Amino acid sequence: MAKISYRLTLGIFLLCNITALCDENFDRDCVTCHSTNIPDLETIYFRYLQTHGSIKRSQKAMRHYLQHPTIQGSTLRPQVLKNFGLHPPLSPVLLDQMLPLYFEKYDVKKRIKLKSI
Amino acid sequence: MHESLLKTALLQFRFLYLSSLFVLFMVLAFFAYTIEKERLIADETGKMTLRLSQLEDQLKNSQMYYSEEIIINTKEYKISMYDIDHAPVIAQHSRVPHWDKITWMDDSTLYARHNLSLYFLGVASIVVSKKIQTFPIITRLAALFIPLFFAMAFVGFILSKIAFKPARNAFVSIDTFIKHATHDLNTPIAAILSNARILEEKITEPSLHRFVRRITIGAKTLTGLYEDLVYLNFEPHSRIPKPELIKELIQEQLILLETLIDYKKLSVTTNLSETKLTIFTDDFRRLLNNLLSNAIKYNTPQGSITLILTSEFFSIKDSGIGLSKVEIQKIHERYWRGESFETGLGIGMEIVVRVCKTYNLTFDIHSTKNQGSEFIIRWPKSLIA
Numbered sequence: 001m002a003k004i005s006y007r008l009t010l011g012i013f014l015l016c017n018i019t020a021l022c023d024e025n026f027d028r029d030c031v032t033c034h035s036t037n038i039p040d041l042e043t044i045y046f047r048y049l050q051t052h053g054s055i056k057r058s059q060k061a062m063r064h065y066l067q068h069p070t071i072q073g074s075t076l077r078p079q080v081l082k083n084f085g086l087h088p089p090l091s092p093v094l095l096d097q098m099l100p101l102y103f104e105k106y107d108v109k110k111r112i113k114l115k116s117i
Numbered sequence: 118m119h120e121s122l123l124k125t126a127l128l129q130f131r132f133l134y135l136s137s138l139f140v141l142f143m144v145l146a147f148f149a150y151t152i153e154k155e156r157l158i159a160d161e162t163g164k165m166t167l168r169l170s171q172l173e174d175q176l177k178n179s180q181m182y183y184s185e186e187i188i189i190n191t192k193e194y195k196i197s198m199y200d201i202d203h204a205p206v207i208a209q210h211s212r213v214p215h216w217d218k219i220t221w222m223d224d225s226t227l228y229a230r231h232n233l234s235l236y237f238l239g240v241a242s243i244v245v246s247k248k249i250q251t252f253p254i255i256t257r258l259a260a261l262f263i264p265l266f267f268a269m270a271f272v273g274f275i276l277s278k279i280a281f282k283p284a285r286n287a288f289v290s291i292d293t294f295i296k297h298a299t300h301d302l303n304t305p306i307a308a309i310l311s312n313a314r315i316l317e318e319k320i321t322e323p324s325l326h327r328f329v330r331r332i333t334i335g336a337k338t339l340t341g342l343y344e345d346l347v348y349l350n351f352e353p354h355s356r357i358p359k360p361e362l363i364k365e366l367i368q369e370q371l372i373l374l375e376t377l378i379d380y381k382k383l384s385v386t387t388n389l390s391e392t393k394l395t396i397f398t399d400d401f402r403r404l405l406n407n408l409l410s411n412a413i414k415y416n417t418p419q420g421s422i423t424l425i426l427t428s429e430f431f432s433i434k435d436s437g438i439g440l441s442k443v444e445i446q447k448i449h450e451r452y453w454r455g456e457s458f459e460t461g462l463g464i465g466m467e468i469v470v471r472v473c474k475t476y477n478l479t480f481d482i483h484s485t486k487n488q489g490s491e492f493i494i495r496w497p498k499s500l501i502a
Binding site: 042046049050051052053054055056057058108109111112113114115116117 | 179180183184185186187188189190191192198201202204207209235236237238239240241
């Protein structure tokens with residue numbers, strides 16, 4: 001019993017640390033840059049949703065673009081692309097970590113509230 | 118008799134009128150209900166379309182201004198939003214929408230769907246629904262149609278009374294005439310019979326006796342007809358049934374019809390038990406008279422008549438012309454089913470059937486064409502005294 005409790009505590013501890021570590025990486029790798037001189041992450045998120053019509057499709061399109069960035073594959077306007085250029089390619093491993101965090105952060109399902117007023 | 122006939126006709130007419138009116142009103146009410154429901158659905162669809170546009174605007178504004186929270190009011194409608202893959206973004210509906218329809222009804226709930234041209238917040242289509250309340254329509258229609266039905270029924274009742282008045286007058290005139298004529302028949306028939314009897318005694322010439330007997334037979338036939346008419350047209354003063362020895366009634370009728378039996382040289386065989394039935398004497402007298410008269414009338418010269426009376430039934434068998442199956446069927450149709458008031462059908466069988474109905478007697482006919490007929494009357498045990 002004690003052994004199980006120990007393993008469970010250790011598991012939760014590790015999970016929290018990993019999540020914290022991922023959040024830290026997301027802030028360092030994505031937010032730092034996007035909050036200063038290039039389109040912010042929220043705008044991009046909504047633009048992808050508006051263009052592709054679902055979270056699943058948006059995630060897929062974003063993953064493809066970030067792995068193989070091209071002008072045709074970008075959802076940004078040509079003028080914006082001209083100013084900021086294409087996004088540097090990202091590794092699949094990094095995208096596996098960052099994309100779920102990104103989509104979780106701005107999830108529309110959390111924003112829409114149904115109320116009988 | 119005619120009065121009751123007229124009442125039956127009037128009742129039948131009113132029943133038919135009310136039934137037709139009811140059916141007509143039900144059909145009208147159904148169409149009115151359908152039209153009202155369609156109108157209600159059209160109104161609600163318009164309101165839903167407006168609400169769908171409002172929701173689209175709300176999503177558009179929240180995306181443009183990066184709202185942290187979007188409050189969607191669900192007081193009037195249930196709302197669900199779906200992405201382009203039909204996966205729910207938010208859903209209040211448990212059922213999957215009809216993706217091929219813009220509006221539809223499901224279990225008295227009206228649904229409307231709107232596809233967004235731009236997928237604001239990743240929403241591709243919105244579905245709103247509302248339960249359609251048809252009860253107010255039914256109440257409104259009932260409030261209109263029920264009083265109208267009763268008003269029309271009342272008008273029909275009055276009109277039928279007016280329409281039947283001339284017919285009633287005519288029936289009353291005929292009835293009065295028949296009663297007067299019947300009453301006036303008695304005296305001349307009695308005069309013919311008594312004079313025929315005197316003639317029979319006075320005439321010495323044997324060849325003339327034949328003619329006098331013919332006069333007697335004719336007068337006795339008229340007597341039977343007269344008694345039938347009296348039975349049908351004049352209500353007796355009192356109708357208290359009492360135990361009667363049926364055998365005696367049969368013998369009484371045989372004596373009364375003796376002249377006719379002798380004239381046709383018929384042989385009569387009887388096997389009569391001492392059965393007593395609790396009846397009104399006149400009813401059975403007329404019943405037996407008519408059955409015997411028919412057995413004599415439709416018999417062949419020198420034929421036979423067999424009368425059997427047991428505690429369960431009375432049977433009268435003749436060797437006459439007989440009846441075909443079609444004729445037996447006709448007797449049942451005309452008399453038993455109450456279509457007996459056509460002219461020219463005779464009133465004898467009418468009386469037989471009427472008595473049978475009064476006492477719950479069963480009436481069977483066994484007959485072969487050109488061989489003879491047997492009429493069997495059975496009575497319930499309750500009638501046995």
